Amino acid sequence: MSEEKQIKEAVKEHYSAIAEGGSCGCGDASCCGGGDPMQAAEMIGYNVAELQDIPKEAVLGLGCGTPVAYVGLKPGETVLDLGSGGGIDAFLAAKKVGASGRVIGVDMNEFMIKRAKQAATKYGFENVEFRLGEIESLPVEDSTVDAIISNCVINLSTDKPRVFSEAKRVLKPGGRITVSDIVTEGKLPEAIRKDLAAWASCVGGALPQEEYLGDIKAAGLGKIRILEEAVYESENPDLNGKVKSITVEAYKP
Numbered sequence: 001m002s003e004e005k006q007i008k009e010a011v012k013e014h015y016s017a018i019a020e021g022g023s024c025g026c027g028d029a030s031c032c033g034g035g036d037p038m039q040a041a042e043m044i045g046y047n048v049a050e051l052q053d054i055p056k057e058a059v060l061g062l063g064c065g066t067p068v069a070y071v072g073l074k075p076g077e078t079v080l081d082l083g084s085g086g087g088i089d090a091f092l093a094a095k096k097v098g099a100s101g102r103v104i105g106v107d108m109n110e111f112m113i114k115r116a117k118q119a120a121t122k123y124g125f126e127n128v129e130f131r132l133g134e135i136e137s138l139p140v141e142d143s144t145v146d147a148i149i150s151n152c153v154i155n156l157s158t159d160k161p162r163v164f165s166e167a168k169r170v171l172k173p174g175g176r177i178t179v180s181d182i183v184t185e186g187k188l189p190e191a192i193r194k195d196l197a198a199w200a201s202c203v204g205g206a207l208p209q210e211e212y213l214g215d216i217k218a219a220g221l222g223k224i225r226i227l228e229e230a231v232y233e234s235e236n237p238d239l240n241g242k243v244k245s246i247t248v249e250a251y252k253p
Contacts, residue, residue, distance in 0.1 A: 007199050008158070019111035037061035039061075041059050051088075054123075055120075055122065057086060057119040059086070060085060068093050068096070070228070071176065073093055076097060078101065078144060078147075079093045080149070081106065081148075082163070083106070083108075084107045084112070085153075088151075091119075101127055103127060103128045135154070136157060143170070143171065145170045148175070152180060156199065165219045167221070168221055178247065183209040183246055184208050185243075186242060188206070188242065203239065221251060229247070232244060
């Protein structure tokens with residue numbers, strides 16, 4: 001099995017366990033708060049009052065930011081959530097775009113898609129749909145999306161340039177992408193980059209910030225701006241002060 005397939009299988013296995021178990025199992029990982037999912041979501045920065053208006057099954061304690069809070073959604077817009085997981089950001093977006101809007105969540109994990117679809121049906125979210133697919137090859141038509149959001153997912157991809165290229169493809173001209181993700185200050189040790197558990201917990205695949213922003217620019221997206229950032233502390237001296245979350249926006253010309 002190739003290294004890329006090994007990484008993908010490790011990521012799938014990790015998040016399948018979370019989808020079936022109902023809470024974040026990342027422990028010390030950057031992409032989740034750990035413990036009680038609602039408390040973890042609050043620590044990440046989610047508005048607890050807004051979370052009361054979406055399915056509780058969607059709150060898994062995952063993420064490293066709150067892209068919906070920054071993307072400036074308007075009623076009637078079409079939104080795409082890359083790596084939608086249990087659906088927390090998709091459901092929050094659905095509330096903001098209203099009945100005249102539309103939200104599409106894409107995730108490669110069958111268990112996450114099943115969980116999110118069940119929640120949408122149970123709570124009557126008719127303006128949200130969840131599609132099984134990979135963010136490197138989106139099951140979405142060209143130039144059909146007003147806004148893209150993603151929360152601590154692109155770092156899990158082994159082909160980040162392809163992800164941003166796909167984002168540009170599906171955005172309408174003038175459309176925007178707002179992403180919260182994990183990046184690094186400088187390169188991580190090779191042992192961590194090859195550690196499958198580190199990949200699944202949002203660290204091993206994280207790029208240096210400059211490289212990450214460079215991939216966005218190379219995809220043809222412009223007006224790139226960092227909206228928020230936070231450095232994580234770690235007991236691992238190889239990681240302490242080198243891993244951080246950023247929320248970044250960019251636009252399709």
